[in-house]
Amino acid sequence: MGICRDVKTDQPKEETRRGGNRAVIFVYATEGLENMAFISIAVSLVTYFYGYMNFSLTKSATTLTNFMGTAFILTLVGGFICDTYLSRFKTCVLFIIIELLGYALLAVQAFLPQLRPIPCKGVALSQMNKCEAADTSQVAILFTGLYMVALGTSGVKAALPALGADQFDDKDNPKEAAQLSSFFNWFLFSITIGAIIGVTLVIWVSSNQGWEWGFGICFVAVLFALIFVCMGKSLYRNNEPKGSPLLRILQRNYTRFMTKKQEYMMKFCREQNNLARKFTGIPTGIRHLQRIGIGLVLSAISMAVAGVVEARRKSVAFEHNMVDSLEPLPMSLFWLGFQYAIFGAADMFSLVGLLEFFYAESSAGMKSLSTAISWCSVAFGYFLSTVVVEVVNKASGGWLANNNINRDKLNYFYWLLSVLSVVNFGAYLLCASWYKYKKVEVKQGDSIAEGNKVEMAIV
Incomplete structure (x- = not known):
C-alpha cells in the first residue's frame, strides 16, 4: 500500500512496459528539486556562518568546503548500500528522508534565536572578530543538521543517476543505448x-x-522530491542488489584484481575521433574521456577569468573609496556571468562525462558504487580546497586572511587555481592515454551487422 514501496513483477510483458523516458521524468524532477535545495545552501552557507553564526571568514570557508567534501565522499556509502543491500529506489527514499530531517533541524535553529548567537549586523568589517561566538551546543546543532543533509544528499547522488540509467537497455536495444x-x-x-x-x-x-x-523552502523542495521519486515507482525497472561487489573483487587473484582496478582509471583516448555518432558508431557521439578533458580545459579558463573579474571588482572598490564599506559596489552583477558561464560549460562536459564513464565502464553489480566514485572526485576537490586555503595563507603571508574581501588577494588565488588546473589537466592526459575502453556489442539493425563488436576507444 505504501507509496514508496518497490513494485516487483515476474511478468516479462509488464516489465517491457517499464523504463524509458516516461520513467526518468520522475528522476529528473527529483534531481532538480533536491539539487535546488542543496546548491542554494552550498553557495550561501558562508554568509550564514559568517553573518549569523559569527564564524570568521576563513572558518566559514573551510566549514563549507568540509561540508561539501563530506557530502560527496559519502556517496561511496550510498553506492555500497545501493549495490549490496537495497535497490536504487529504496536507497533514494531512505536518504531523502535523512536529508529532510537535516533541513528541518537547520530551519528550527534559524527560527529560534536561542539556538544561535546574536548575529553581527551593521558591525564594521574590522570589528567582526569581536562578535559573540556560537557556543558548543549551538555549533553541535548546526553540524548535526548540516551533516544529515550531507549524508542524505550523498545517497541520492549515488543512487538516483543509476536509477535513471537503469531505465535504458544499452546492450540489447540500440535505440535505448543512444537514449x-x-x-x-x-x-x-x-x-x-x-x-x-x-x-x-x-x-x-x-x-x-x-x-x-x-x-524551510529547502525542506519543502526535498519533500516534493520524495513524492516525485515515489510517484514513478510503478514505471521503474528495478535492479535488485547483487551482493557486495567489493567482496567479490577481494576474492579474485592478484592479477585479475589489478586488471579490474585499471578499468576504473580515468584515461583519455590516444587519438581524436569524429564527434558525430553516425561516423564513429558510438551511441554517445563523443567518448566519455574526451568530454571530461574538454571540461578540465574550460575549468582552468574559468578560474583565469574569475581572477580578472575579481581584480576589476577590487579596482572599483578602491576607485570609489569603498574598501571598508558594507554598501554594494557600483559594479554590475553580470560581470560574474563570464566565469560562471564558462564554469557551467566545464561542469556540463566533466560531470556528465564522469557519470557516463563510470556507469558505462563498470560491471553490472557496481553501477551505483561506480557512480559514487565519480562524485568522490568532487569530494577530493573540496577537501583539497581546505588544505590549499590554509597552505596559501601561510605561504603568501595572508592572501585570504582578512575578514574584508576587498583587502584580500582573491584574484591571486584564482590565478593560482588556474595554474593548478592546467597541471591537473596534464596529469589527466597522461593517465587517460593509458586507458582502453571495454568492448561492447551494439545491435544497430542494417547499419551495423548484428553482433559486430564496437570498441569504445582506439587501442
Whole structure:
C-alpha cells in the first residue's frame, strides 16, 4: 500500500512496459528539486556562518568546503548500500528522508534565536572578530543538521543517476543505448535548472525574508522530491542488489584484481575521433574521456577569468573609496556571468562525462558504487580546497586572511587555481592515454551487422 514501496513483477510483458523516458521524468524532477535545495545552501552557507553564526571568514570557508567534501565522499556509502543491500529506489527514499530531517533541524535553529548567537549586523568589517561566538551546543546543532543533509544528499547522488540509467537497455536495444547518453545530458540539465532556481529564488528569500524561510523552502523542495521519486515507482525497472561487489573483487587473484582496478582509471583516448555518432558508431557521439578533458580545459579558463573579474571588482572598490564599506559596489552583477558561464560549460562536459564513464565502464553489480566514485572526485576537490586555503595563507603571508574581501588577494588565488588546473589537466592526459575502453556489442539493425563488436576507444 505504501507509496514508496518497490513494485516487483515476474511478468516479462509488464516489465517491457517499464523504463524509458516516461520513467526518468520522475528522476529528473527529483534531481532538480533536491539539487535546488542543496546548491542554494552550498553557495550561501558562508554568509550564514559568517553573518549569523559569527564564524570568521576563513572558518566559514573551510566549514563549507568540509561540508561539501563530506557530502560527496559519502556517496561511496550510498553506492555500497545501493549495490549490496537495497535497490536504487529504496536507497533514494531512505536518504531523502535523512536529508529532510537535516533541513528541518537547520530551519528550527534559524527560527529560534536561542539556538544561535546574536548575529553581527551593521558591525564594521574590522570589528567582526569581536562578535559573540556560537557556543558548543549551538555549533553541535548546526553540524548535526548540516551533516544529515550531507549524508542524505550523498545517497541520492549515488543512487538516483543509476536509477535513471537503469531505465535504458544499452546492450540489447540500440535505440535505448543512444537514449542512455541523452539521459545523462538531461540529468545535468535538471541539475542546472534546480541550481539556477536555488541560487536566485531561494537565496533571495534567505537574504530578505530570513534563513528560516530559506531552509524551510529547502525542506519543502526535498519533500516534493520524495513524492516525485515515489510517484514513478510503478514505471521503474528495478535492479535488485547483487551482493557486495567489493567482496567479490577481494576474492579474485592478484592479477585479475589489478586488471579490474585499471578499468576504473580515468584515461583519455590516444587519438581524436569524429564527434558525430553516425561516423564513429558510438551511441554517445563523443567518448566519455574526451568530454571530461574538454571540461578540465574550460575549468582552468574559468578560474583565469574569475581572477580578472575579481581584480576589476577590487579596482572599483578602491576607485570609489569603498574598501571598508558594507554598501554594494557600483559594479554590475553580470560581470560574474563570464566565469560562471564558462564554469557551467566545464561542469556540463566533466560531470556528465564522469557519470557516463563510470556507469558505462563498470560491471553490472557496481553501477551505483561506480557512480559514487565519480562524485568522490568532487569530494577530493573540496577537501583539497581546505588544505590549499590554509597552505596559501601561510605561504603568501595572508592572501585570504582578512575578514574584508576587498583587502584580500582573491584574484591571486584564482590565478593560482588556474595554474593548478592546467597541471591537473596534464596529469589527466597522461593517465587517460593509458586507458582502453571495454568492448561492447551494439545491435544497430542494417547499419551495423548484428553482433559486430564496437570498441569504445582506439587501442
